[in-house]
Every structure is written in structure tokens, then in C-alpha cells.
Amino acid sequence: MNATVLSRRALLAASRGLLIGFSTEHPWIGTAQAAGSPDLPPPPPDELDSFIAVQKDGAVIAFFGKVDPGQGVDVPIGQIVAEELDVPYDHVQVVMGDTFRTVNQGGASGSTGIERGGISLRYAAAEARRVLIDRASIRLGMPAGELGTAHGAVFVLADPSRRIFYGDLTANGAFDTKLQWNGKIGNELVSRGQAQPKSPSEYKIVGRSIPRSDIRANAFAQQHYVTDIRLPDMLHARVLRPPVAGAVPLSVDDSGLATIPEARLVRLEGPGGGTVVAVVAPREWNAIRAMGAVKISWSQPAPTFPPQAQLYDHIRTAPVVTRQEPVKRGDVTSAFGTAARIISAEYEWPFQSHASMAGGCAVVDVRPGSATVYSGTQKPHFQRDGLARLLDLPSEDVRVIWTRGPGCYGRNDAGDVAMEAALLSRATGRPVRLQYMRDQGIAWDPKGPASIHRCRGGLNAQGEVTAYSFESKGFSRLNVNSAESDPRDTLPGQLLGMGQRPTQAFGYPGETYAFPAMLLAWETIPPLQQNASPLRTTHLRDPVGPQINFASESFIDELAAAAGKDPIEFRLRHVQNPRGVGVIRAAAEKYGWQSRPAATARGTGDVLTGRGVAYAERAHTFVAAVVEVEIDRRTGMVHPKRWVVAHDCGLIVNPAGLQRTIEGNILHASSRALLEEVAFDPHKVTSVDWVTYPILEIAQAPEHIDVVAINRPDQPPAGAGEASSRPVAAAIANAIFDATGVRLRRAPFTPARVRGALA
């Protein structure tokens, strides 16, 4: 193919590359971005140009259809691309989650950034290298087999001084080469060319601890967030939420705005009769002041929530909407009938909030026929589809530009705020920056579901598990969908009366214990309030994983204790997967675990020490966590002092990045296990700030986390963003039992609860 003859599609793709430079400056900050730019269509997944561009100066741009929630996933993706292309890592820039420049690879989703998102980038980079060698072969008059690549150039193997730089082989950065696309979008999307990627034994860049550049930029005040986007003529907006769940505004008095310069009220009226009241002003502080100056008379609906103290009784007695039994093995009923002993226990987990570092923020410019959206969402392409539905625009005329926001570990309020900002921009005819206030970001964000978990185990005379059942009952983890592709999945859509579209989903333990007879089941119950509930439930980091594992791995410990066995030996007797066995053994060895049953070496002082283990499998990742915990009997304070985390996620692309990702998981999950519980009364959520929704403080951080990262180059890289969150609560609970002989079956393990349990 003549590289200088380009299709229109390739020219457009090339211009996608030229839109950005290598400066850390974001070109859109403080400048007008042409809304829509309809001549730049969403990139097609079957074009190499949709994934890789090589510019004249040799700079490589990788277009990645996922985003970085906070662990720096762009670095390993850049490493994979640099590896396959044989260019230095620092020649590669990764563009993430801009719907005009990247294909829909699903956004942040299930820790699949590398596991799924890396696949097409790896194939595309390998294919790009193949095309570059082919072009050099024509130019040099040499067979491709006699050419090699290194440092961004194709060279003659027999005479390395004869070489052509990549930038001289691509006209305007484009390849104009087709890929084979599997026809899917989202996580399942795979596009590949003819080239075979490298074998892991050849890796020189993959496997290295290359640092993130954005942290350095941030330390020098040069890293921009979605909150920093300012467009010409932009209005700041704030919304007013109902004082109690389900209330609607009856009358609105905006006379108080007269004294606030240029502040005005905006009423959004929905098709179903719903209303959202907002205020806008050119100055942010005036918009915030205006919130307090508007007087609204609200309806007084009957309370829809039970008293919080009755939450778990409510779950126990609530009707079942859906029951599934995803795992049934053997004859469970008769296995329990012949068991020598039967142990049973029930565990409880509360509603939890994303409570992101700041409330959601989006900057949206809606024009006639198009919209440009700066959003910290985890799923920009699906959000684009939702905005297109909301605004009645074709999807290709809505551009969502993912821009880093406060850490986003699931379907947080970033999905709500973009929708609301879009409606306010359309209503005012101006770009709008909307940011939720602290109370809105905790009381009104979507929640992780509360649940109970019923466990039963039958032991034979040798203390082996012969019968096992695990049944969860709780609110659906998809009362609102996590994808934001429909306004009904968002708070403003529901407040405006657009309806809901809940689905029923929960989960079950993923650990492959080889119990001869077992049943794993889940049941969902109706939401406490159908529409626009501040307790609507959705995906929060490792959706329903921590609560299920808290129960299942606490219960394994209960079975081990009943059998009089050491908790690690007991697990090893029943775990099937050799990689699972590998992480459990590795964690025990690093910790210096001495064999004994739990709670058989209890101290007597005011401060007790215990050790606990928990094991987790999540998708293709295996984790064993061992923790040493101190419990102060007087205060009820639980302090996990030292962690050992053995982690096997296949091939490790960036060891230092993995280490910090695991540390973040352990601490975030410790916060959830020790402190986090959304408080509510019958009318409303009463967790509104960091006093009423406490999270982990630096004083409570462990002294040390030993990560034993098991690298398996023979296995594809799997996810690490969530798996090590999973075993944290059970490991701590098991350590508390070891220290005190008291079993905590309700999370979180707050000082008051621990004091009460020890009393």
C-alpha cells in the first residue's frame, strides 16, 4: 500500500492524533473547545488508526477506551504499546476515555484495564510494527524478514546503520490499515491485526516499574482535574436536594437571589412531572450563596426507610424479588443429614457510600445539535449514550472527554452530575460547571448494597467439610445500572420522573473450595424507596465482593475453629486451585505463620493481639491476606498493624504500580471494614460529611504492608484494582476472634460495636 494515499477516514484518524501535543498543559483549559466537532467521528474499532498513531517526530499516541480511576493504568498500557512497537516508553502518550478519540472499551470496569483493555492495544501495537516493517521493506528494497525494529526505527539486520524512523513511514501519523474486530463493544471488545504479539520472554519494557508522570505534575501544581475546567461564558451551578427522601418542591421563592450578583434560579421540569431546582451564577461562590438564599416549600412524604437499627430485620423479612442458585454441587440436603456436626452463622453488612474525595463535578457545553462534556465518569462512552438519550441527540454528536476527577471506584455520583449539568447547560444556553457539595456527595450518591449472609457447614468426624451452603439476601447491586447509558439510571433522571429500570443482581463467593456438597445462592429484595432514593444501590469497588467474602471467609474460620484446626491448614485442605494454594502458602511463609487453631493463644491485658487470614479469588486473580491486629479492650479500637498480602494476577506489567494499587485496596477496604456505615433515619440519610461518615485516618493506617507479588509470565495479566479489597474485612474479623475469642458478624467493626461485643 502506498502510505501517502490516505482514505478520508485515515485523515480524520490522523487528525485525532494531532489534536494533542506532548506538553502537560491541557489545551482545553481556559479555551473554547468547538462543541461537537461533527467532522471528527467516533473512531471505528476495525481501524488500526483508532488505537495507534505515530507522528512525524516519532511520538506514539495510544488511544485507550478505558480510564484511570486513580492507579495510573495508563502507564502499563503505555508499556505494553512501547514493548510491542519497540519504542522507548517515554515516546508513548496514552489518551484515555475521550469518546471522539477512543473506541468504547468499556471504561473503568471490573479491574479490566489491563486484563481486557490491554488486549486490543497489544494487538494494535504489534500490528503497527508489522505495517511499519512492511513499508520499510518496500522503501529499502529488502525482504521484511531481514529487517528489525528498535528505538522507534526499522533497521537492516545485517547493517543496522541502514534504518528508517517510524515517523518517516507514516503519513500524518496514520496507518490506514484494517483490523479484525469481534463486533463487540465495552470490555469484550477485541480488535487485532495479522501480527503476533511478542512472547513474554522477549519483554524489556513490560515488567518494569515505570513511574506515573501525573503524580510529579500534580506535586508541582500542573495536574488538572475535571473541577479545573473553565470554559468561556461558563456558569457555576448548584442543585438543591430534597430535605427528606421523596419530597418534591411545592413552591419556590427566589426573591433572596436579588442581592446576589447575577445569580438566578433554574427549574428543570421533567416529562413525568418531576422537578430539579438549581441555581446558577458566573461566580462559584455566588452560586453557593444562592443555594442558601432560595426558599423551597417541600412536600412531606411518609417515611420510607425503617429505623436503622431494624435494617437487618427488614432484610430478613423482606419479600424476595429474585433468587438464583449459581452453584449447586452434590446432594446438599442429605450431606447435611449425615454430617457429624453442623455449624451455622449469619453475617451483616451495611449500606456504604462511595464518598469520593469531593462531590461529583462535570462541565458541559450543550449547543444546538451537539454537546461537549468534561466528566470524571468511569464509563465515558456509556455516559455519552446516556447524554445523547437525555438530550435527544445522535450519540456521535455528543463528545465526552474523560478528565481526571476525585478517585472514582465504581458508579459514584460522576454519573449523576454530568446529566444534571447537561440539562442546566441546555436550559441556560451556556456552558455549565456543576459540582455537588459534600453532603450531596455522601447522602445522595449511589450506595453499595446492605445485605445479610447465611452460612451453614457440615463437618465429618475428621473435621472436614462435607456439606456447605452460603445464601446472601440483600438489595440488588444494580438497582441503578452502573453504565450511565440511560438517564433513568441517574439521580436527575429519576428526580425528573423519567422512571427507573432496576435489574436484579448480587453475587456469590468466588473461592474454589472443593466441598463435596455445596449450594451458593443469592436473593434480592425490593429497594426501600423505588424512585430517586438516596439509598439506591449500585456498584461500589469490588461490587458485593467485600461483604460476601467477609461472611464466607469468616465462616471458613468458624468451621476451622469448630474442627480445632489451624485456619491456614484448614483452607489448604479444601482449596482447589493451585494458584490459590500458592498465594496462601506464600502469605503464611512471609508472615511467619505458626500452626495453631485460632483463639488458642489469647492474651490477658488491655491491648490484645491476634492474627487472621482470608483468601479471595476474583475473576483471574488470587489473593491471600494475613493481618496482625491490635484491639484495645477499653476503647474498642481495632488497629490492623501489619499486613502480608500474597497476590497472583498473572503476568505483572508494572511491579511498583501493582504494589501501590494493592496498598490502596487494603486501606480503602480497611476503612470500609472498620468504619463505614451509611447512617439514616426513616426520612433521610444522615451521613452528610466526614464526621457523620468517618473514613480511615492516617493514624489508623497500618505500620507496614508486605506485598508478595507472584509473577506468572505464562499467564495473561489479570486485574488488580479490586481483588485485594476483598479479603480485608474477613482477615480483620478473624484476627479479632483470634485475639479475643469473640466473633464479629456485623460490619463495620467500630469502636462502639467492638466494645459492646467484648463487654
Next chain:
Amino acid sequence: MPQTVPLRVDGASHTLQVDDPDTPLLYALRDELGLNNPRFGCGLGQCGACTVLLDGRPVRSCVVPLSAVHGEVTTLAGLGTPEHPHPLQTAFADEQATLCGYCLNGWIMTAAALVREQPHATEAQIRDGLADVKCRCGAHLSIIRAIARVTAA
């Protein structure tokens, strides 16, 4: 009625036109001066993301009214530059401290006062001195390591 307020920030003098003299310092810095590193986290003085130094002492700019600011304000941009970095800036970059990074401003600005007053602070003193700064991603250990790079130096 717009009012004129003088403000010294990062070594430069500004005269701001504000509608409300009690505008919190945070919004003056961000929206009038384009200094984005003090970040809105809570607006309640609970998280520290908005921290700046006022005459060298860390304050939560979201709850400090402009009318009460009479000294020299230092933001992260004024703490150091890539050419003349504050040691904490280098340490956070080298240690790769924080994850999403939204809270980074609060940690560095609070720690800047800590390491000036306690240049050889122990880990316990670091934890003590940084109580009440929030990080939602659980990056606390990397933050402690970064600050310890400076206090151990």
C-alpha cells in the same frame, strides 16, 4: 456591590474585585487567580484538600473568609517549581505518593509546615501532624514514606 480586596499570593500582589468580602479564600484563589491546587473537598474544613499556607501556617481555605486574610498566602504552585522544588514536591513525585491525587495538595501543604517545624519528625510525629487530612484512595502509606524521605534526609 463589588468590593476591592488586596491579596498577597505566592509572592505577588493582587487586587481582587469580589461581590462578597466573606468569599472563602478557596474561591478567590481558584476562580479569580486560576490557582487550582487548593481543591474543594468538603467546604467544611474537614478534609484538608483546600489547604494553603497563611504566613507559613496551614489553613483550610474553604472556611477562611477573604476579609480575614491579612498575610502572605502560599499555594502549592508557590511552594516550589520543577527548577527549584520544595523537597516535599520531589519526595511525593519520587515516592509516587497518592493515587487519584485529588488530596495531594492537602498533604503537601500541611506537611510543609510540619517539616519546617519538625525537620526530623519521626513516623509517629508525621502521623500526628497530619491527622485530619483525608485520603479516600487509601494511599496513606505512600504519603508517610514521601514525608519520611524529607524528615530522614
